[in-house]
Amino acid sequence: MASPGATGRSQPAPLSGEDPRLAQKRAAASAAAELLADGLRVGLGTGSTVAPLLPAIAARGLQGLRCVATSPATERTAVALGLRVEPLEDVGELDIAIDGADQVDPACWLIKGGGGAHTREKIVAAAASVFVVIVSADKPVPELRAPVPLELVPFGVQSTLRTLAPAELRAVPPSPDGGLIADYLGPVGDPAELAATLSATPGVVEHGLFGPEMVSLVLIGGEDGVQRRTGGRGAL
Ligand code: 5RP
Numbered sequence: 235m236a237s238p239g240a241t242g243r244s245q246p247a248p249l250s251g252e253d254p255r256l257a258q259k260r261a262a263a264s265a266a267a268e269l270l271a272d273g274l275r276v277g278l279g280t281g282s283t284v285a286p287l288l289p290a291i292a293a294r295g296l297q298g299l300r301c302v303a304t305s306p307a308t309e310r311t312a313v314a315l316g317l318r319v320e321p322l323e324d325v326g327e328l329d330i331a332i333d334g335a336d337q338v339d340p341a342c343w344l345i346k347g348g349g350g351a352h353t354r355e356k357i358v359a360a361a362a363s364v365f366v367v368i369v370s371a372d373k374p375v376p377e378l379r380a381p382v383p384l385e386l387v388p389f390g391v392q393s394t395l396r397t398l399a400p401a402e403l404r405a406v407p408p409s410p411d412g413g414l415i416a417d418y419l420g421p422v423g424d425p426a427e428l429a430a431t432l433s434a435t436p437g438v439v440e441h442g443l444f445g446p447e448m449v450s451l452v453l454i455g456g457e458d459g460v461q462r463r464t465g466g467r468g469a470l
Contacts, residue, residue: 256282258370258455259334263287265453265460266332266368273298275325277358278312279333280305280351283368287332288312300325302361304333304354306410322361331362335452336383336442338367338374342449342465343425347383347442350406350415356440356448364450365467371456374463378425381417383442384432388414394437413439 249257263283267290270276276291278284278301288308291299292315302322303309312319322328333355337345344367346352359365384401386394391414395401400419408414418441422428425443432441449465 254457255370255372258457259283259368260286260290261455261460262368262370262453263455264290265455266366267291267294269330269332269366270294270296270299272296274329275300275327276302277322277328277331277333277362278303278308278317278319279331279355279358280308281334281349283334283370284308284332285311287368288315288317292316302328302358304358305349305351322358326361328358328362330364330366331359332366332368333359335367335369335373335444337378338369338452338454338463339378339425340374340376342446342452342463343378344444344449345378345382345442346444347385347415350383350385350404350409352383352442353385353409353411353413353440356444359444359448365448365465367449367452367465369452369454371454374452374454378422378443380419380422382422382428382432384416384418385409385411385413385439385441386416387437387439388412390437391416394435397435398432398438411439 263286301317301319309319335344336348404415429443446466450467452463454461
């Protein structure tokens, strides 16, 4: 894998009148694309921060990249950009996965799943040796707060929601795997305790809490460049 290199150098300027978070997302995405090298097997996340990552990867012109997408939208865009996208089953283990997040706490606990893709995103992150999170400067928070995204089995979903209360279904289509997307709306408190409770609730396919042990590196785009925060998964 390429050396992470210095950060703070790839800071695409905000376009006139543009939400500054978009430039921050481009900066974090560009820094992540620089981590890649020829022949890597790469997991691609989902969302508006991954959106500029895909052209940044394509622009590197790397040879032999094999990509796995976490959503149909990411797959469509990646393929249109000329990236080779294959099923996770065909690629097997991944060298690196890169994805956005909704919140990042000081210990590198994440909330993900704003786009409802957290189940596939967690599977892809777990299949990768390195998981890099790319975010704009508004995503780091002192402590995680609801909503915590959920994917639920359709059977008995009202019963599952009562068990999880307060929780509600989102008015969105099911996931590509047939799960219903919902949000837990109660207090987060200790994220490890809540993650264990959610995982142990019958009917919950997956929740959007990602522990620091999954995270290798967080790249935070800001006005002064890209800040790095090391997660609990070891160095790149
Ligand atoms: C999708 C996700 C996204 O990574 C998360 O919602 C962040 O999205 P964005 O980059 O658009 O802010 O988990 O399921």
